[in-house]
Amino acid sequence: MTMDQTRDVLDLFRLDGAVAVVTGGGTGIGRAIARGLASAGADVALAGRRPGPLAEVAAEIASLGRSSITVPTDVTVRADLDRLAEQTVAAFGPVTIWVNNAGGLQGEPMGVLSAVTEESWHTIFDRNLTAVWAASVVAQGVLADGGVIINVSSTAGSTRGAPGHGVYSAAKVAVNHLTQTLALECAPRRIRVNAIAPGHTQTEDYEEASGFTDRQFEKLGAKQPLGRLGQPDDFAAAAVFLASRASSWITGQILTISGTP
Numbered sequence: 001m002t003m004d005q006t007r008d009v010l011d012l013f014r015l016d017g018a019v020a021v022v023t024g025g026g027t028g029i030g031r032a033i034a035r036g037l038a039s040a041g042a043d044v045a046l047a048g049r050r051p052g053p054l055a056e057v058a059a060e061i062a063s064l065g066r067s068s069i070t071v072p073t074d075v076t077v078r079a080d081l082d083r084l085a086e087q088t089v090a091a092f093g094p095v096t097i098w099v100n101n102a103g104g105l106q107g108e109p110m111g112v113l114s115a116v117t118e119e120s121w122h123t124i125f126d127r128n129l130t131a132v133w134a135a136s137v138v139a140q141g142v143l144a145d146g147g148v149i150i151n152v153s154s155t156a157g158s159t160r161g162a163p164g165h166g167v168y169s170a171a172k173v174a175v176n177h178l179t180q181t182l183a184l185e186c187a188p189r190r191i192r193v194n195a196i197a198p199g200h201t202q203t204e205d206y207e208e209a210s211g212f213t214d215r216q217f218e219k220l221g222a223k224q225p226l227g228r229l230g231q232p233d234d235f236a237a238a239a240v241f242l243a244s245r246a247s248s249w250i251t252g253q254i255l256t257i258s259g260t261p
Contacts, residue, residue, distance in 0.1 A: 013245075016040075018042035018043070019092040019093060020045070021044075022044060023084075023099065024047070024075075025048055025054065027204050028201075029152060030101035032234075034046055034057055037243060038060075041066070043066050045069050045087070045092070046068055047073035054070035071083065085139070098147070104128070104206075124171055128175065136182055149192070149193040149194075150242050152195070155197050156168055176254050180252045196255050197255065200221075230258070
């Protein structure tokens with residue numbers, strides 16, 4: 001392969017002129033994805049519930065020479081999603097990449113299904129499934145033809161049932177199915193819809209939900225085939241790939257990133 005051919009291949013991953021929305025963009029995987037998209041050339045609208053972390057990511061994006069806006073957003077509130085879309089278009093024009101990353105347990109306890117309260121059930125489903133559906137509906141209203149939706153799912157949505165994780169896993173199974181259905185429904189506009197399914201990843205939400213010490217995380221990581229847990233930055237390149245022309249014939253797929261075969 002010549003130098004020019006190599007350059008042509010690398011250009012497929014560039015996102016110059018792209019406009020991205022990243023929900024849950026202030027921490028964890030969302031933060032890493034937002035920085036990755038910006039490093040590839042995209043301007044980014046950062047959505048999240050806490051202004052402080054969003055401002056920190058905005059400063060990091062500015063250091064990469066890209067622009068961003070921060071929009072305080074609760075993805076379970078439709079009016080917030082509408083405002084996020086409106087402010088992004090007002091700042092940058094039509095959206096080309098929409099990443100539904102916000103999710104997680106958000107402090108809800110894990111437990112066997114017989115012990116889960118109805119309130120916890122609805123909270124987990126609202127955050128991890130209903131919000132993805134609602135955001136995807138809003139996204140279709142502002143996405144340019146040929147745009148991209150990326151959902152952040154979990155390996156919990158593709159493995160066998162696990163006692164104590166039933167509600168979260170069920171929501172992620174549904175996200176995977178939703179991703180595949182959206183891919184078919186959005187295809188006439190050449191909007192591609194894919195998902196990233198992280199395995200065990202040490203994020204702020206995981207640390208809070210598990211209550212593990214650093215030593216316990218080390219032991220868990222040592223049990224993994226590659227000898228470590230996932231880190232948020234492990235998902236940035238995958239998001240760039242799925243957002244770019246390098247994946248122009250890929251839709252309706254769940255990309256598992258777990259450090260395991």
